[in-house]
Amino acid sequence: MRHAPKSIAAVAVRNNETRIQELALPEISADDGLLRVEMVGMCGTDVGNYNHITRPTILGHHVVGHVEKIGEHASQWWGVKEGDRVAMEEYLPCGTCEHCREGLFRSCKSTDSRRGGMRYGNTSIDIKPGLWGGFSQYMYLHPNAVVHKMPPHVPAAEAVFTLPLANGFEWMCLEARVGIGKTVVVLGPGQQGMACVLAAKAAGAQVIVVGRQSSVHRLALCKQLGADDIVNTTIEDPIERITQITGGKMADVVVDVTSGGPELITQSFAMVKSRGLVVLAAYKYAKVTEWDSDLVLAKSLTVKGLRGHSYGAVEMAIQCISSGRFPISILQSHNFGLLDVDRALRTAAGAGEPNPLLVSVTPWQ
Template sequence: MSRSILAAVAVEPGVTALREVALPEPDPASGLLKVEITGVCGSDWGFYHNLPKARGAVILGHETVGVIDRAGTQALQRWGLREGDRVALEEYVPCGHCEFCRTGEFRLCEATDWRRGGLRYGATPLDVAPGLWGGYAQYQFLHPATVFHRVPDRVSGRHAALALPLANGIEWTYLQGGAGPGDIVIIQGPGQQGLACVVAAREAGASKIIVTGLGTPTDRLRLDLALRLGAHHAIDIEEHDLLETVADLTGGHMGDLVIDCASGGTQSVVSAVQLARKRGRIILGGQKRKPVPEFESDQVIAKFLTVKGMRGHSYQSVELALELIAEDRHGVTAMSTHGFALADTDRALRTLVGEGEAAAVHCTVDPWR
């Protein structure tokens, strides 16, 4: 006998409605996750605020932690899991057979691109059967190609939900940025990703970690947290000249690795090139969604820079993130600041961008509150 569960559904740009949604019966190749908690990602706000009308209503949320409630025998065999296992999901639903999937880069699989009709948790419309594609719900559908990570019982769901943003920091700073002992790492933007990069740089043994932000109350709080997480210096770029201050702090050396995590203006792309030393590396992670102003691109050549664009995380970085969280290394769980009930999902989304509760870094939604 079919039954319904509750979900927070984004019905139009900036509007959420609490709805009953039919709970599907999984076939032999799929399953159902009983959602324990779901983190609020910065990309959720971008999708929520600019909800594509052509796609219709959607259940957002992709930083999901839960328990496999039931699944088909084929699914469990494919996943190497059992009913009752506690897991964290990645947002990607890859095809499993393309060049990128076969080489472990499933985040680049075309099947994960929702803009081209692909499937992705937290971005697939409600009218795509069976509908439960997001974590802001009591249950979530598990596609056969779901990417899982086991979560230790000793780790709270609220902290486990940090896995994906922290994995981004590990991916960008360590796995792709190559941070290591003795490096000077400069991180632009003290949001979730920037703070995750601080933790990763500290774990990698960087000798000097510098974080930059604005003079807003939110950024000031986050810059203070960056120092608690292991940054050596935090710079308010509205109060201090960025290049002069970094030159002074580094004895003119500048950054071996510069990571741009700022999501607002495009000036940080220009300053990243200026902040990097000769033979330095630059990681561009903060999406601007606007043209970058003209800058002296010849500096990339003259300084022999390596510049990489980043897209999310890898399987390895999520596993490393869960290890850090389980041990609370560098006090990383302090990044988890606010928890909300399912009925307050709109408030959770707005809190992330400074329109709700104060002093937020990482928020979660508990569908059973």
């Protein structure tokens, strides 16, 4: 009797606990497929989800891999065939609502987990076929999955930065419309901050990155990625320094990608020029009740809350990575196998190996 083929997966079974399990590979119909996972990047969402496990889940949604099997209709719909290399979006949208028709899958109700929606890396294995996350040798390609072709020459360590970089292009280029002659201040040199640096530099803007002494290594990496200036708030007054750098003109755009408190929002209003734009792109996980609304009025500022990416922004990110223009590989700090997913998540959370930035998992090593 032949046994059904299976996939080895690292399953988060409860808060901060992972177990290796085998899950059966699904039968593939005309409308779906199966992905052989090559590498998966980690982000703060994975860390946050690992702290709030309610049902067993395969985490990981920054996924790049090769199409192992695909149905005839799915192949035509996605424009890919078996063997093609692809980058996955985390969203499983309905595909028909007004948001989906604009490529804004993050706004589709079907992707909102708070309303029972599904996303890769955030869906229980109890929902068949269970292979809903990247920390597995194989991942199920749902008929509503969103895939992008990834050129074969791109190193896996760079390919898994696609979704963070897509956020940077969404926020900087598509929403803030930065470009040549514009000055951008990025608060926070983490993954999303560096994505904003890359996107803004790709668009031709002047970029200033602000961070603390504890992030001095990341600030140095931002310089390697092309940032024009860095400001260390432990030893410098950020507002005075940005006033000096810009000759008193201040920034056209300030993007806050930190989890800090209201003082950073107030600083953003002081750093931006009159009629400038402040982008709030990181959850504070607390109600911010104190900020200077009078300064927003006095300077006629625009304040935008932004999250996630569009289909077009992912394509822009892939083009940027494929060009080889930026040394994106320097961002990968750690790579682990499936047996060490718990250690990988703890490292990404700052409680494991030292100096984490882009932590990844290779399921086959």
